[in-house]
Amino acid sequence: MNWKSIIVNLVLVTTVLLTTTGTGVIADGNRTITDMAGTDVVLPEQVDRVITVGSVAVINAILITMGKQDTIVSGIPPFFSSGRFIYLRQFAPDTINKTRVEEASGAGLNVETAISLNSDVLFTFDKKQAETLREKGLNMFYLSWWTNAPDDMKNLMSKLGEVYNIPERAETYNSYLDSRIEKITDRVVSVPENEKPKVLVCNFNSMKSYESADWWIQKAGGINVAHDDFTSKNFEFDIEKLVAWDPDYIFVYDPSNKDAIYNDGRFGILNAVKNKHVDIIPSGIGPWLATSEQPLALMWAAKKIYPEKFEDIDIPSEMKYFYETFCNYEIPDSEISYILGGGVN
Template sequence: MNDLPESFKKQGRWKYQYIFAPNLKNADSIQISTNQPSVEQIIGMNPDLCFTMDKSTVELLEGSGIPVIYLSWVDDNDVKDLMTLLGEVYNKEEQASEYLTYFDNTIHQISTIAETIPDNERKKILYLSYKSMSVPHKIADWWITKAGGISVSNVSRPTESLETDPEQINQWNPDVIIVSSESDITGILDDIQFSEITAVKNKAIYNGPFGAHIWANRGIELPLMVMWTAKTVYPDKFKEIDLESEISDFYEKFFGYKITKDQINEILSGKAKI
């Protein structure tokens, strides 16, 4: 019923939200200037149900008599549990089950190959937001490991996001750095504090794909992120996997959208702009 929040639209990066769900363009944005939802506006829309990932919003909406479900996801099992929940909510249990089967089969396929990589050939990988100097989501440890890498940020943390600094990143000395913004690549390469890091010396810094969402973050495209990481970091080990074909099949099956080759390339570049 609602468009993306204004704070998202200002980024200009959510092009494929509108391609996959063009109805969003004619919907209202229900976020006010403080990034809080407009409860008055939501009440006027008379929704059967609201979804939110913000706990304070749950109290806000429930206090106004609006049915609400809180979506909490940190690791891969959360993503799968939520797909089951959404299947029940939308009466699409069969499609949810098909996705779960796809999820498990894809991860098994990649992991089986990844397990053959000797320990001394495994790459140390860092998923980094240079702008915030953080590892944005804990789930990066999971997809890096499943792709055959060693996540340097796989340490105990009190929060979902892990704050870091140049000194710590130098100590980790990753072989590969993955970011979610092209400007982060420039920032890292131009920052003298990172000049001795192996990934920087070898220019092994990659902008992750961006489709309906940032693949590296929590979302339905996580299996594709594992596949992309494996092929990017270990091209020889995963050369038999046709990533473009897998992407095409994925979006047609789970989004009902027949994607073009140019769109696949745009998603893989992570540079799509509205």
């Protein structure tokens, strides 16, 4: 090999090294980024068109928080027209009338419609769905949000920061989340296990409890009565189970659930009912169960469970900070009350 060939090869090697960064490899204007299941996904240098599948409200909420709602090219299912998702529509208004690839979460995706939208990538929380649709030619990207929360939450934000080339945005969110977790856990860590109140988070209409809330109940210093029963993201319970749990606090998904529980004579024996500790989960971009508003949910729950420990935490002030910082929205006091009331149908 002559000196000219050696120099050419050195230049080529240097070029490859300069265009390879961690989990992303730039080649011919594309990058290969590893999703949260360990699958390599090829993406353009700039991601401009995405489809959200399955847990649409949660994924859209996260993209709103990242300031990337304008990249969503798929429409939201009709279910999300209720007041509990006011900001899901307000912060991403174009998704109301855009083409839907599925009519409801879990209803099945129309592959032909999805292909016609010519997206760069499709986001999903369902690993099996990602594998199945990838085999049908769709560029799927698996995300994990609450399976191992809060670590998954931070990892997901960092991953989207990589996808969209905005790592600083992800870091701002993660730092906020960490600071609020630390503030709460520092004050409840000394509470003995046998003195922690029992908490149930549920949709009383469907008699389901939600695994997505499990992490913030525990971080807030409560005991999730459904914790040992989760085999999937939801757990269906019956009246006998509810009475056996006898929760000290019940946080309900639907605003109508609060009166339903208080007005049902069967539940007068529950501690939560006797002590008037049935509360509606706030709802802005969506119910604070699983959306990007979970830092707010953590503080809200901690203040409900231990009001004397968190007198200095002002939820309306935290809400103003959150929505202005991550949604570029100065929330009026009237809407704060609306959100804390859980929205209306």
